[in-house]
Amino acid sequence: MTTFGSRRAAALCAAGAAALLLTACTPDTTRGRVEHDFAATFSNQYAQSLQRQGKPVKRPRIASTVCHSGTNLKVDSGPGTWSCEIKYVGADGRRHDDNWVSLIDALGCYQAFSTDDAVRFHKITDVYSHKSILDPAGSFDGCYDVYDGRTNTSKK
């Protein structure tokens, strides 16, 4: 191949790579991923909270989880502050309608906590270590797979 041909091939490859980068624009943080992971992790953390208090482990029966981005006003995508409303029936049989805040970073991880400070900073005594720890049912960290198929970003 001539020098001119090599340069043209390299330019075409570079242009193709740039086009691929610009067009492959599915956001990492989507409403679908946030809602799914928040609900699943909350369920695990709730059960873990009971387990560490020495109570019978029972998962909450989650009725609905709705999360919206407070940072992106056009679509529910991207890192930033998200609000989540979760409706569930707890281990005590009572219905709950709780509001949470999720601070989501660009890497697909978040810190979630209840908007009720009494719940957020509630401490329990771990029956295993006998230490006083933050109640996992009031605040927790989570991460989600940015390559899964939950790409819904609808605001509705």
Add this chain to the structure above:
Amino acid sequence: MSSFASVYGVECRKLLAQTRVRALMVFLLVVPWLYIGLILHQDRLPLETLYGRYLKDTGYATPLAILVYASQWVLPLIAALLAGDVFSSEDQQGTLKTILTRSVGRTAVFWGKLAAVFTFTTIAVVVVAASATVAGIITVGNDPLVDVGGVLRPASTALGLVAASWATVLLPTLAFGAIAMMVSILTRSSVLGVIVPVVLGLVMQLYTFLNAWDTVRHVLLGYTMSAWRGILDSPTYYAPLARGLLVAAVYLVIATSIGFVVFRRRDVAGG
């Protein structure tokens, strides 16, 4: 003994004799103990850091919280300090001409130096990971670990998860080392050999935290450095890690290839 083994042995001894390398190892050994010591002597926890909330609950949170910090700038710095002047120091001291006219070939010199640097980089990563784990277990306790999916993992499993998480950052760290060596060969400058990878790491880190194109973020080494979170989730997922390791391998191969070609073609007779 083969030429490669001779060069490897000599380069390992040279690295071990450097005060900077010894100081780095001591620093990596001590810092986790200072970190968890300071955390235990204050009321607040670094809740904004992944695993920061668990630092007083389980010893296994210490190496994971330190991994979050290390992956941002410490690991590129380690790689740059170890690899950034391995070739350029020969230029500056005028010893390159001597070693390249002796019985070992350029290929053996290149791969011997590369292997020595990668060995020490691996040791450095193992030192900080092991020190952080031991510091956490001794000062906080051998308690179960909560994964990022909210599931309590027994201590026996937690140790394996911590080790696996640290193992995943080894390849991107070596890629930073390969970049440092490439810059060291291209510029013949030890300063640039150390600074360029660190600056590159910081730029990648800055981009990672910008709300910009996610696809670009996925091809940065900083993203690979955080892909370990998938193996600590319930259910576990490996796609970010698999793609990230591929990205790191591409960086490593390209930087090493450029360095090798330039080093092979270097005109030592002309200076």
